[in-house]
Amino acid sequence: MAQLTFHGATGTVTGSRYLLEIDDKKVLVDCGMFQGPKEFRVKNWEPFPVPPAQVDDVFLTHAHIDHVGYLPRFCRDNFKGTVRCTHATHELAAITLRDSAHLQEEDALWANKEGYSKHQPAEPLYTTEDAEATARFFEPLHYGEQFLLTPEVRVKFKDAGHILGSALIDIRSDRNGRARKLVFTGDLGRPDLPLLRDPVQVYDVDYLVIESTYGDRLHEALPPDEALARVINQSIRRGGVLVIPSFAIGRTQTLLYVIRELEERRAIPVVPVYVDSPMAVEATEVFERRIADFDLTSRTLYLAGKQIMRPQKLQFCRTQAESKAINTVKERAIIVSAGGMATGGRVLHHLERLLPGGKNTVLWIGYQAEGTRGRSILEGDKWVKIHGQQVAVKAAVESIDGFSGHADYQEALAWLMAFNRPPEKTFIVHGEPAASAAMAEKIRSRFGWDVVVPKLGEQVELDL
Numbered sequence: 336m337a338q339l340t341f342h343g344a345t346g347t348v349t350g351s352r353y354l355l356e357i358d359d360k361k362v363l364v365d366c367g368m369f370q371g372p373k374e375f376r377v378k379n380w381e382p383f384p385v386p387p388a389q390v391d392d393v394f395l396t397h398a399h400i401d402h403v404g405y406l407p408r409f410c411r412d413n414f415k416g417t418v419r420c421t422h423a424t425h426e427l428a429a430i431t432l433r434d435s436a437h438l439q440e441e442d443a444l445w446a447n448k449e450g451y452s453k454h455q456p457a458e459p460l461y462t463t464e465d466a467e468a469t470a471r472f473f474e475p476l477h478y479g480e481q482f483l484l485t486p487e488v489r490v491k492f493k494d495a496g497h498i499l500g501s502a503l504i505d506i507r508s509d510r511n512g513r514a515r516k517l518v519f520t521g522d523l524g525r526p527d528l529p530l531l532r533d534p535v536q537v538y539d540v541d542y543l544v545i546e547s548t549y550g551d552r553l554h555e556a557l558p559p560d561e562a563l564a565r566v567i568n569q570s571i572r573r574g575g576v577l578v579i580p581s582f583a584i585g586r587t588q589t590l591l592y593v594i595r596e597l598e599e600r601r602a603i604p605v606v607p608v609y610v611d612s613p614m615a616v617e618a619t620e621v622f623e624r625r626i627a628d629f630d631l632t633s634r635t636l637y638l639a640g641k642q643i644m645r646p647q648k649l650q651f652c653r654t655q656a657e658s659k660a661i662n663t664v665k666e667r668a669i670i671v672s673a674g675g676m677a678t679g680g681r682v683l684h685h686l687e688r689l690l691p692g693g694k695n696t697v698l699w700i701g702y703q704a705e706g707t708r709g710r711s712i713l714e715g716d717k718w719v720k721i722h723g724q725q726v727a728v729k730a731a732v733e734s735i736d737g738f739s740g741h742a743d744y745q746e747a748l749a750w751l752m753a754f755n756r757p758p759e760k761t762f763i764v765h766g767e768p769a770a771s772a773a774m775a776e777k778i779r780s781r782f783g784w785d786v787v788v789p790k791l792g793e794q795v796e797l798d799l
Contacts, residue, residue, distance in 0.1 A: 336796055336797065336798060336799070337355060337356060337357040337358075337517075337796070337797040337798075337799040338354075338355070338356040338794055338795070338796060338797070339353060339354070339355050339356075339517075339542075339544075339762075339794070339795050339797055340353070340354040340356075340384075340792070340793070340794040340795075341353055341762075341764065341789040341790070341791060341792065341793050341794075342354055342383075342384050342385075342791070342792065343365075343367055343369065343378075343791070344365075344367065344401070344546075344764045344765040345764055345788075345789055345790055345791045345793070346767070346768050346771070346790070346791065347369070347371060347375050347704070347705075347767065348371075348401065348548050348702065348704050348765055348766060348767065349367060349368065349369050349370040349371055349375060349401040349704060350367045350368060350369035350370075350375065350378060350379075350401060350405075351364075351365035351367035351396070351401055351402045351521075351764075351765060352364075352365055352366060352367055352405070353365065353519065353544065353764075354384075354385055354390075355506070355517070357484070357485070357488055357506075357508070357799055358485045358487070358488065359485075360391045360392070360484055360485060360488075361385065361389055361390045361391050362390070362391060362392045362393070362394060362484065363385075363390050363392070363393045363394070363409075364393075364394050364396070364504060364519050364544075365393075365394070365395060365396055365402045365403070365519075365521070366393050366395070366402070366403060366404075366405045366406045366409050367399075367400070367401040367402040367403060367404055367405055368400050368401060368403075368404025368405045368435070368460075369401075370400070370401060370676070370678055370704060370707070371704040371705050371706035371707055372705060372706030373706075375706070379405065379408075379460055380460065383405075383409060383412065384792070386412075386413070387409050387410070387412045387413050387414035388412075388413040388414065388415055390414060390416055391416045391417075392416050392417050392418075392419060392484070393406070393409070393414075393416065393417070393418045393419070393472075394419050394420065394490065394504050394519075395418065395419070395420035395424055395428065396420075396424075396495065396501060396502055396503075396504060396519060396520075396521025396522065397420075397424055397427075397495070397497055397498055397500055397501035397502065397521055397522060398420075398423075398424045398427035398428040398430075398431050398498070398500060398584055399431070399498065399522070399582070399584065399585075400431055400435055402521065402522070403424075403428045403431055403432065404431070404432070404435050406418070406428070406432060406469055407432055407435075407436060407461040407462075407465040407466045407468070407469050408460055408461045408465065410465070410468060410469045410472055411461060411465045411468070414472070416472070417472060417473075417474050418469070418472040418473045418474070419473075419474055419475070419476055419482065419490070420473070420475055420476070420492070420500070420502070421475060421476060421477070421478060421492050421500040421501075421502050422475040422476075422477065422500070422625075423499045423500025423621065423625050423628055424475070424500035424501070424502070425473050425475035425500075426500075426621045426624075426625075427498075427499065427500055427584050427618060427621055428469075428473075429469075429470060430583075430584070430614055430617045430618055430621070431583075431584065431614070432466040432469060433463060433466045433467065433614075434583070434613065434614035434673075435466065436459065436461055436462055436463040436465060436466035437463055438679045438680060439459035439460055439461065440459045440462060440463065442457075442459070442679060443456070443457040443458055443459045445722065476492055477492075478492055478493060478494055478502070479491060479492075479493065480492070484506070487508055487509055487510050488506065488507070488508045488509075488799075489506075489507055489509075490504065490505065490506050490507075491504075491505045491507075492504060492505070493505055493535040493537065494532050494534065494535045495520060495521050495522065495523055495524050495534050495535070496523070496524025496525065496528065496531050496532055496533050496534035496535075496740075497521065497522040497523065497524040497531075497534075497585070497740045497741070498522075498524075498531070498584055498585030498740055499530070499531070499584070499585065499588075499621070499622055499625060499628055499629075500625075500628065501521060501522060501524065502521060503518055503519065503520055503521060503523075503534070503535060503537060504518065504519040504521065505518050505537060506518070506519075506799075508799045514539070515541050515798060515799045516539055516540050516541050516542070517540075517541065517542040517543075517544075517797060517799060518537050518540050518542070518543050518544070519544045520534075520543070520544065520545045520546055521546070522546055522548070522740065522741055522765070523545065523546055523741065523742045523746075523747060523750065524740055524741075524742060525554075525739070525740065525741070525742050525743075525746050526746065526749075528589065528740065529589050529592045529593060529633070530588060530589060530592055530622070530629050530630060530633050530643075531629070531630055531740075532628075532629075532630045533630075534742075534750060536750070536753050537754075538754065538755045539755065539756070540754060540758045541758055541759050541797075541798070541799075542758055542759060542760055542761075542762070542797050542799070543758045543760075543761045543762065544761075544762045544764055545747065545751075545761060545762070545763060545764070545774075546741070546764060546765035546766065547744075547747075547763045547764065547765060547766030547770050547771045547773075547774035547775075548702055548741040548765060548766055548770065549702075549739070549741050549742065549743040549744060549747075549770065550744050550747075550763070550766050550770035550771055550772075550773045550774025550775075550777070551744065551769055551770045551772075551773035551774070552736075552743055552744065552770070553743045553744065553745055554736050554737050554739060554743045554746075555735070555736055555737055557737065558737065559593070559700075559735055559737030559738050560593050560596065560597060560602075562735045562737060563590075563593055563594070563597065563735060563738075564597050564602045564603050566696065566698050566733045566735070567594075567597070567603045567606075567669065568603060568604075569696070569731075570669075570695075570696040570731075571603075571604060571606065571667055573694050573695075573696065573731065574666050574667075574694045575665075575666055575689075575692055575693075575694030575695035575696060575730070576664060576665065576666060576667075576668050576669075576670060576689055576692075576695050576696075577668070577669045577670070577695070577696045577698060578669075578670045578672065578682070578685045578686065578689050578695065578696070578697050578698070579669065579670065579671045579672070579697075579698045579699075579700060580672060580673070580674065580675050580676070580677050580682045580686070580697070580699065580709060581615070581671050581672070581673060581675050581700060581701065582673065582674065582675035582701055583612050583614040583615035583618050583673040583674070583675075584614070584615075584618045585740055586675060586700060586701050586738060586740070587610065587612070587615040587618065587619065587671055587673070588618065588619055588622045588644050589738060589740075590671060590700065590738065591608070591610070591619070591644040591645065591646060591649065591671075592633075592643055592644050593738075594608060594646045594669070595642075595643065595644065595645060595646045595647075598646055598647055604667075605646075605647045605648055606648060606667050606668055606669060607648045607650060607664070607667075607668045607669070608646045608648060608649050608650065608668075608669045608671065609650050609652055609661050609664070609668065609669065609670045609671065609672075610649065610650070610651050610652065610671050610672075611652040611657075611658050611661060611670055611671070611672040611681050611682075611685070612652075612671075612672050612673035612680065612681060612682075613653050614673055615671070615672075615673055616651045616652075616653055619644060619651075622644065623644065658681055658684070661685070662688060666694070670685055672685055675700075675701045675709070676701070676702075676703055676704055676707040676708070676709040676710070677707060677708035677709045677712070678707050678708065678709075683708075683721050683722065686708075686719075686721060686726070687721045687722065687724075687726055689730055690712075690719070690726050690727065690728050690729065690730050691726065691727045691728075691729050691730070692729065692730055693729045693730065693731075694730075695730040695731070696730055696731040696732075696733060697712065697730050697731070697732050697733070698733045698734070698735065699712075699713055699732075699733070699734045699735075700734075700735050700736075700738040700739075701738065701739060701740075702736075702739060702741065704767075705767055708720075708721070712728055712732055713732065713734055715732075716728060744773065744774055744777055747774070748777060748778070748781055751778065751782065752782075757782060757783070757784045757785075758784065758785075759785065759798075760785050760786075760787060760795075761778060761784050761785065761786045761787070762786075762787050762788075762789055762795075763775045763778075763786060763787070763788045763789075764789065771788045772788060775787075775788050
């Protein structure tokens with residue numbers, strides 16, 4: 336028997352952390368940071384439910400902050416094991432964690448300077464030094480490569496199609512000729528996304544842990560490239576600047592790919608495109624080094640000589656001076672800046688400057704979690720707090736969810752439909768309460784499966 340405990344991403348889309356105890360091993364699947372409302376964020380400061388020194392391995396599904404962002408703190412608190420993930424996730428996580436630490440240090444510095452933190456002094460959850468120290472714990476694996484957790488338990492990473500390097504984690508036990516399998520989807524991708532392969536189909540699954548970010552919604556029918564062309568052209572006609580808060584890993588690279596394609600089709604004019612995020616710049620360089628992990632279409636274009644993520648007037652902004660220089664840009668330009676939910680990063684400075692301008696446009700292209708600035712602006716709030724100050728929202732606000740890397744409920748059901756037999760139990764995680772409940776009911780009504788929406792801290796027995 337094995338035990339699985341849900342230490343995060345229950346009732347929320349952040350803080351993915353699942354502890355699997357099997358044989359004499361303790362394995363943590365994902366080590367994410369909580370984001371959004373304070374009730375979740377404070378959990379980052381609480382002692383981890385299991386002493387890190389007792390955990391043998393950490394398996395990472397991908398490099399987004401809600402799946403890897405707690406790792407430096409976890410490693411600092413006496414973790415002595417190994418972190419395993421795909422090679423692309425290894426490279427991207429190093430960027431994610433270093434950037435996360437830097438942002439926390441900056442936020443703490445700013446809070447102490449302006450005096451708007453309740454804590455004196457304000458401190459970061461972890462430092463840049465902590466983030467860089469995680470490097471020694473990593474031992475990456477290739478997709479499909481077998482890792483033996485114990486002589487009777489093997490682990491494989493399979494492409495999840497969410498971002499570069501994202502993986503389904505396939506854990507299989509073989510005991511006395513009897514095989515049993517547990518699969519974690521991580522964030523399940525979508526069909527036909529630019530750059531990415533479709534999620535790998537899995538079979539013979541006995542226990543499934545599946546996300547439900549879009550468990551109660553479908554993505555819009557309008558192709559995202561057409562929607563993006565409309566927003567860009569309207570922004571140019573309006574005479575202002577288009578700012579796109581974007582996740583530095585995955586969404587930014589997809590966006591650059593699509594803007595290039597729109598330029599080549601002459602669906603939009605060629606205007607300056609600023610990528611103002613050192614993290615996004617580094618991540619794009621990783622993407623360009625790992626073309627072999629892309630889908631067949633992207634690899635074919637690359638072999639034909641195209642720079643597939645390079646619009647004509649692309650400008651990468653690495654330094655603060657380059658970032659501040661964008662402040663002189665008043666019209667006919669696109670600014671892509673992290674972070675995607677406007678919880679931190681350079682995008683806050685651009686929003687502070689551009690939100691009060693009626694000619695400007697803010698475009699959201701990813702999921703906005705409850706309690707984030709992005710969610711507040713998207714839902715129509717006329718004022719938003721940035722750097723301790725109330726900022727008026729007078730810019731046009733647009734949203735395109737077709738760029739999402741998360742399967743909607745229909746796409747998830749389509750993936751589940753191909754299972755060769757029902758899992759004994761399916762656990763719904765990584766969703767707001769309504770989304771998880773809706774996803775559970777859809778799976779029950781469609782397939783008749785045994786589905787559970789676990790609560791935070793809940794432990795279940797698995798016959799593995």
